[in-house]
Amino acid sequence: MNNAVPRKKSFLQREGVRSVIASLICILGGIIFGFIVLAILAAVNEKIPFSQAFVGIFTVLSGPFSAGSGELIVEEFGNMLFQSTPLIMTGLSVALAFKTGLFNIGAPGQYLMGAMGTMLVALSIPTESVPAWIVWILALLAGTACGVIWGAIPGFFKAKFNVNEVLVCIMTNWIAGNIVSWVFQNSRYINVADTKMNFLSKTSSNGVATLGSGEMLGSSSMDISIFIASAIAVVLYIVLNKTTFGYELRACGFNKHASKYAGMNEKRNIVLSMAIAGGLAACGAALWCLNGTTDFKWEAYQALPSDGFNGIPAALLASNNPIGVIFSSVFLKYLVMGGSNLGAYTSFNDQVPNLITAVIIYFSGSAKLIKELLARRKKRIAEEAKKPVGKPEMLKADADTPDKGGDKQ
Amino acid sequence: MTLTLILQNTLIFTIPLLIVALAGMFAERSGIINIALDGIMIFGAFIGALTAASLRKLAFFVDHDQVTFLVALVAAALSGAIFSLLLSFSAIKLKADQTIGGTALNLLAPALALFFIKAIFQKDSLEMTSVRRAGGPKDFELFLGKGNDNIIYNIFGYISTFIAIALFILLSIWIYKTKTGLRLRSCGEHPQAAASVGINVNRMRYLGTTISGALAGFGGYAYIATVSGGTATDNVGGMGFLALAIMIFGNWKPLGIALGALMFGLLKCLSVSYLRIPFLVGLGLPSYFYNMVPYVVVLIVLAFTSKHSRAPKAEGIPYDKGMR
Numbered sequence: 001m002n003n004a005v006p007r008k009k010s011f012l013q014r015e016g017v018r019s020v021i022a023s024l025i026c027i028l029g030g031i032i033f034g035f036i037v038l039a040i041l042a043a044v045n046e047k048i049p050f051s052q053a054f055v056g057i058f059t060v061l062s063g064p065f066s067a068g069s070g071e072l073i074v075e076e077f078g079n080m081l082f083q084s085t086p087l088i089m090t091g092l093s094v095a096l097a098f099k100t101g102l103f104n105i106g107a108p109g110q111y112l113m114g115a116m117g118t119m120l121v122a123l124s125i126p127t128e129s130v131p132a133w134i135v136w137i138l139a140l141l142a143g144t145a146c147g148v149i150w151g152a153i154p155g156f157f158k159a160k161f162n163v164n165e166v167l168v169c170i171m172t173n174w175i176a177g178n179i180v181s182w183v184f185q186n187s188r189y190i191n192v193a194d195t196k197m198n199f200l201s202k203t204s205s206n207g208v209a210t211l212g213s214g215e216m217l218g219s220s221s222m223d224i225s226i227f228i229a230s231a232i233a234v235v236l237y238i239v240l241n242k243t244t245f246g247y248e249l250r251a252c253g254f255n256k257h258a259s260k261y262a263g264m265n266e267k268r269n270i271v272l273s274m275a276i277a278g279g280l281a282a283c284g285a286a287l288w289c290l291n292g293t294t295d296f297k298w299e300a301y302q303a304l305p306s307d308g309f310n311g312i313p314a315a316l317l318a319s320n321n322p323i324g325v326i327f328s329s330v331f332l333k334y335l336v337m338g339g340s341n342l343g344a345y346t347s348f349n350d351q352v353p354n355l356i357t358a359v360i361i362y363f364s365g366s367a368k369l370i371k372e373l374l375a376r377r378k379k380r381i382a383e384e385a386k387k388p389v390g391k392p393e394m395l396k397a398d399a400d401t402p403d404k405g406g407d408k409q
Numbered sequence: 410m411t412l413t414l415i416l417q418n419t420l421i422f423t424i425p426l427l428i429v430a431l432a433g434m435f436a437e438r439s440g441i442i443n444i445a446l447d448g449i450m451i452f453g454a455f456i457g458a459l460t461a462a463s464l465r466k467l468a469f470f471v472d473h474d475q476v477t478f479l480v481a482l483v484a485a486a487l488s489g490a491i492f493s494l495l496l497s498f499s500a501i502k503l504k505a506d507q508t509i510g511g512t513a514l515n516l517l518a519p520a521l522a523l524f525f526i527k528a529i530f531q532k533d534s535l536e537m538t539s540v541r542r543a544g545g546p547k548d549f550e551l552f553l554g555k556g557n558d559n560i561i562y563n564i565f566g567y568i569s570t571f572i573a574i575a576l577f578i579l580l581s582i583w584i585y586k587t588k589t590g591l592r593l594r595s596c597g598e599h600p601q602a603a604a605s606v607g608i609n610v611n612r613m614r615y616l617g618t619t620i621s622g623a624l625a626g627f628g629g630y631a632y633i634a635t636v637s638g639g640t641a642t643d644n645v646g647g648m649g650f651l652a653l654a655i656m657i658f659g660n661w662k663p664l665g666i667a668l669g670a671l672m673f674g675l676l677k678c679l680s681v682s683y684l685r686i687p688f689l690v691g692l693g694l695p696s697y698f699y700n701m702v703p704y705v706v707v708l709i710v711l712a713f714t715s716k717h718s719r720a721p722k723a724e725g726i727p728y729d730k731g732m733r
């Protein structure tokens with residue numbers, strides 16, 4: 001009888017497949033919730049016919065493709081890819097910290113410090129005397145370095161003084177916001193040509209812009225930075241999964257005490273992990289700022305950049321897999337594009353994708369449970385298939401064990 | 410006069426922090442990490458503002474500001490409690506990762522608030538007119554004393570301040586001195602041991618999180634009615650996260666939390682009223698410096714005191730009866 005059982009694991013039994021299915025179930029849950037909210041609003045408001053709820057959810061799900069004309073679709077698609085870039089980087093930052101057992105809620109601060117370093121270098125080195133591409137690289141490095149230092153602070157406090165990293169991250173976020181505002185107040189970098197004084201000059205005003213900015217896809221801001229970010233994600237995946245250093249970081253996340261017992265320097269690993277996480281978030285800010293078409297709001301003490309916080313859902317949706325972060329970030333921005341089209345073309349507003357994202361994350365918290373349920377269902381199917389062959393009682397007892405364990409006092 | 414002003418501004422910042430940090434303590438002492446404090450505050454603030462705005466269509470509530478304020482406060486607390494059920498349900502029933510569940514609520518609350526504010530009012534924020542100073546003693550003169558010359562009124566200012574302090578003291582005594590309070594704390598330390606003496610761990614955790622939600626909703630409304638001048642929108646200035654920090658700072662204990670919130674409130678007050686203190690103006694530092702001081706001081710103090718920091722042992726771990 002044993003020979004009849006196939007050696008290779010069937011499709012549903014594979015861990016990766018189950019993870020993907022669990023994620024899809026979470027996404028479906030989010031979409032259903034989004035539809036319910038739209039339907040309720042359409043039912044309550046007499047001005048909105050009920051059919052609009054279907055139009056609305058379809059608009060969100062079409063992302064940039066619901067933009068109307070073909071030209072606009074291309075532009076929105078390009079913008080989606082560009083706007084995903086900083087999100088990928090902050091997502092990687094959060095994911096890496098999670099892998100080491102740290103919750104990096106400090107990505108907004110690291111992002112701000114990165115933007116500060118980048119803007120200072122990109123705007124102050126004159127491109128008449130130094131080639132623009134060297135300035136570009138220097139600015140990227142300066143921004144990333146600022147983030148590395150800023151990220152290392154929570155790591156240092158955690159390793160040296162045993163202070164909860166969440167707390168230090170929150171504090172450093174607001175400190176960063178104030179430092180950035182302080183550095184740029186009354187400075188020559190503020191864009192005085194604009195009527196509003198809230199923004200710094202664009203890096204393109206000094207001739208510094210990323211390759212392909214404004215040329216690659218229609219009139220969108222799309223440039224090569226999404227490819228840089230994706231390459232960094234792949235490198236991070238390899239470092240985490242295929243090198244000793246990456247293994248040490250992950251071991252630290254699994255069990256700090258065990259990794260210390262095994263001779264790893266767990267304190268050094270915590271500082272390094274946070275420093276790299278900070279560098280990643282800051283690099284995202286640098287890539288975003290260096291595009292040449294983007295505005296940076298210098299009065300950062302009032303509100304922290306949302307891309308910093310959104311790195312958390314991006315990482316969670318990808319179960320902290322660096323390569324998964326690429327897709328989850330693009331997916332989140334895809335929904336955001338759909339949301340802005342929803343606000344523009346229908347009687348609903350642009351908050352629906354945020355609702356959907358929140359519900360997806362809510363469900364993804366119990367992804368483990370969903371995976372278990374999937375496994376159990378698979379088991380039951382197998383059991384039913386085997387029933388006529390014999391020994392039904394034994395098999396049944398096998399399948400029921402997890403349930404009984406849960407119910408017993 | 411300056412002293413009155415400083416005390417008043419200190420309390421304005423202290424109260425939301427105090428009550429929300431206590432909210433965090435209740436959840437974590439029962440074993441649930443409540444990182445959703447910020448989201449619950451936003452949701453509570455939104456429902457509270459919505460209640461106040463709708464009640465103001467009736468003449469009675471326009472004439473009696475404080476009654477409106479109280480009703481809105483209760484509505485905010487109730488909505489916070491209900492909203493927090495989402496967290497406790499996912500943490501207890503679905504055995505989900507509590508950090509993820511909390512993060513989801515932090516995303517959900519601003520989206521919900523902004524979605525409905527935009528859908529109902531076609532605006533980005535919901536303003537409650539003339540709620541400023543609504544805590545004044547007009548409707549409750551008997552309890553709070555009369556008029557603007559009253560020193561207690563001038564320092565405490567809002568009716569929410571009195572309620573928050575009373576709640577804080579009562580709940581602190583409750584969690585340390587009563588049977589249920591002890592049971593709740595035991596579920597955060599060793600739920601299996603608690604269960605072995607017949608305590609319903611899940612019920613205790615639901616209780617802790619729900620109290621936490623109610624307090625956070627209360628704090629959210631107190632924040633928008635006092636600090637941000639009666640405007641509900643999609644954020645509470647990161648106050649929920651700050652409260653989380655104050656809770657860790659206070660070592661998950663009421664006295665430490667009160668101390669931390671007061672210290673932070675005082676430093677925060679300096680950053681808004683330093684222009685009235687001649688000595689500080691003389692230093693010529695920008696406002697950003699004073700904005701930064703509270704955060705830097707908290708970090709420095711933590712570096713020295715965190716050796717004794719001890720989180721509830723079982724927080725964040727889904728309760729499993731079979732585990733040793």
